[in-house]
Amino acid sequence: MTQAAVRVRRKETSRQGESVPGYAIPADPAEPRSSTGPSVAPMSAHRRHVLFVTTEIADFIKAGGLGDVSAALPRALKPTYDVRVLMPGYRQLLSSGRPIVTVARLPAVHDLPACEIGRLLCEDGLVIYVVLCPSLYDREGNAYGDELGEGWDDNDIRFARLAMAAAAIVNDPALLDWQVDLLHLNDWATGLTAGYVRWLGKRYVPSVYTIHNLAYQGVFPVERLSALGIPASAFHIDGVEFHGQLSFMKAGLSYASQVTTVSSNYAHEITTPAFGCGLEGLLAKRALEGRLSGLLNGIDDRWDPRTDPHLSPNFGINDWHGKRANTQRVRRLFGLAPSSGPLFAVVSRLVAQKGLDLTAQVAETIVRRGGQLVVIGRGEYVIEQSLIEMAARYPGQVGVNIGFDEGEARQIYAGSDFLLMPSRFEPCGLSQLYAQRFGSLPVAHRTGGLADTIQDGINGLLFDEMTLESYRTTVSRAFDLFRATDLFYAMRRAAMAGRLHWRQAVVPYRSLYAELLSEATVRSGDTVELR
Template sequence: MNRRVLSVTSEYVPLVKTGGLADVAGALPSALAEHDWDMRTLLPAYPGLIARLGDVTQVWADDALFGGQARVLMGRLDAATVLLLNAPHLYDRDGGPYGNPHDFADNPQRFAALSWVAAQIAQSGTSDGWTPEIVHCHDWQAGFAPAYMALCLPSAARSVITIHNIAFKGEAPAAMLGSLRLPIEAFNSDSLEYWGNLSSLKAGLVHADAITTVSPTYAEELMRPQYGFGLEGLLKHRAADFHGILNGVDETQWNPETDPHIARHFNKSTLAHKQHNRTALMAEFGLVACDGPCAIVVSRLTDQKGMDLLVEAIPDFLQAGGCLAVLGSGDPHIEQDLKSLAQSNPGRVGLRIGYDEALSHRMFAGGDLVLVPSRFEPCGLTQLYGLRYGCVPVVALTGGLADTVINATPMALQDKSATGIQFHPVDALAFGQALRRAVSLHQNKKTWTAVQKKGMSQVLGWGASAASYADLYESLIV
């Protein structure tokens, strides 16, 4: 009989996505099924999601969940079982999962409710007789679940929390302790208290049976003050329970041989067909023919992602013959800087503010370089998509970028192991130098093609990572 795990998340591909968390949550159920784990995924029923599931069955109910009636509705999506927390007073609103342009004021209650329901299901199961052995919580949005399981709703289930981005800690005023159903006696530095307030992420890190993050290097970085955002001491204290497990990609969704969104299918043996996608991409962004590489950026437009460095470093790249296509949204000042860059370089810089999943596929298929100058990057999926599509990554030496891209040093080029270009320190000077290396590499077509093909040969799926999660789960319930 399959073992049972409840995944608790605020995002899930293909239902709702703002970042890589959704891709991971969407990929895990099928990946873990190969290791005999039956994963059900619990997430909020944002507007329109129930209709996406079609036939649903009610498997849990509460008439007084943080201010209103709530039901958990179970349905199938492809081969996965999805549990939608239907609580209209919390989730039936416009503005995305968290609010737009600002966070919803009641986000602490909205995601505490998600965590409370997860802990209730861990304790009593669903009405169809399914009870999880593991509750796998993702980021601050599910961070209170391990705390509820430890402090309020004890069960035989064990808990795991995964840090996707520690910069978001789910902070709330200490005065909300009672309204969030948290015991006042646990408000201390060893449990719920975080610099005088509450942090759902800290609560999860303290009370979960195991902690994971999305790459081995990011796990090491998080124990240092420059990356840990005030939680590095806690993570060092829990080092024996802290595991870096690298993310994978869904190789069925991201496959240049079958991708329905791209102009021409290709693989490493038919790499010349990528040129058709490059031509189509440049036309879509209004870019003129250029002798140098066509670089793409698919990113949140924030300082964390190094987009301010992009604005500073890219003019020399354009002068050297390159061109740039950008898709993303984020900080208004960076959006404005990129608009000005595009206006100053017509035919050389194309910009789309927002997000378009199909367009992102076309960009990886047509781009020569994908630029990821992040100041910190827990894992990153962008560079992995680039590798899959022969779109050579130029990345900062940090987090999962360091774990997944093999730098094109002279030695790595000689032994044909290079898959991209890394730079350090993470500043505009080093980024600009990396871009110059990329232009030079692109000019040597034989070497360039070898780097592309090596990247496309990498094993990037969920097989090894899912095995690591399965091993971790098993270790907790032995």
């Protein structure tokens, strides 16, 4: 095994602290209009105010797809709504070099320490409100845990503080001299926000709660209720109770005005026991109420192989010479032998959800048939070790990088022929969209957003059963396709041309916001009851 075949890089080296170029969503005169929901008013001085609460944004810190969505969606909405982001003051933001001006102070409440609200202005004008509490957020590691991936013991306090800050901004319009009209919350760590607004608020503010991954639910002991300022009366089946424990995610699902997730297929799947993670009953109820919908993610102008600065050379549709040059670059990067066979890739969190245990077994088929495989990512120790052992079995044919680098990931999308995504479940998935845009055909399990974004035999390959045999058969199809040159290049062209841009993906969000704001106008005189 060469030293280049397996590299371990524990520290994230993606562009943390830098402004991310290309997030501005240019006006598109051909942008489709939604066929349902209220019409959306054009940009004006009276845009409604939306507070977008998140724990990641790719400009500064990113653990997964939420970081990309949080960077792109608020910007895509800006022509219609005054969207501002609220997030924790992680070390990556504090050390970014961008000025943060303190605009408000919040006292300690229950076990949540006092904090300040800072205002950071991105180069393109996006406003980010930062919850400044160094004892909670100014740490090495990622948004949720230490450098080894272990979650922080005080994550309940860390994210309850974020949620309580959001509720304070909603409840006190004078706090920032900017009154919130609508909340958009994301994943488990922001779920308590909807509850705090319900328990503490005096006016109705509609909220959207987006599930990016139902498997991560923020479950803590019931004894933490008082410390977090959650009323005991909220601990019941229609509140925050989940099998005798407290669930942050269930607070979001129970109290938000509308629950969304990131693909229509996943929105259906999570109402079933197979994918509902114990919450399928509540989700089915919200679906029957018309309060659960699936809205696909998109990708933005950063994902363009013609202009991406990480590629050498850049290339476009039909420029297969440029594509092959990137393939050879990836082979050199991972210490692979020269080859004329297909190059398969994995760019992923290395967790059981992603089906990487099956990929480790499929590697033998790939190598035996003359292909090669490269893997980049980090995650569960057992998965990481199995992939390292896989690379050791096939020196010069399989390369593994335990770690993550944004530029290297983009090179792999550009250089690979096929991207392997045998996910057991996948709410939406962005990797397949990136790969398609860069001319790499996804080979994926037909689930969640993968089923919504990949057309088998047109812009990728799908298999129906989550079994080794079904996966291996589809990988064999990829080899046959690679050698059927005309069909392979036709599918590659279709993949590169058919991206879902945020210009299109943002339309149903605009309509949903308008519908909820219209409801809020009707309910503005209501008294909000505690439940």
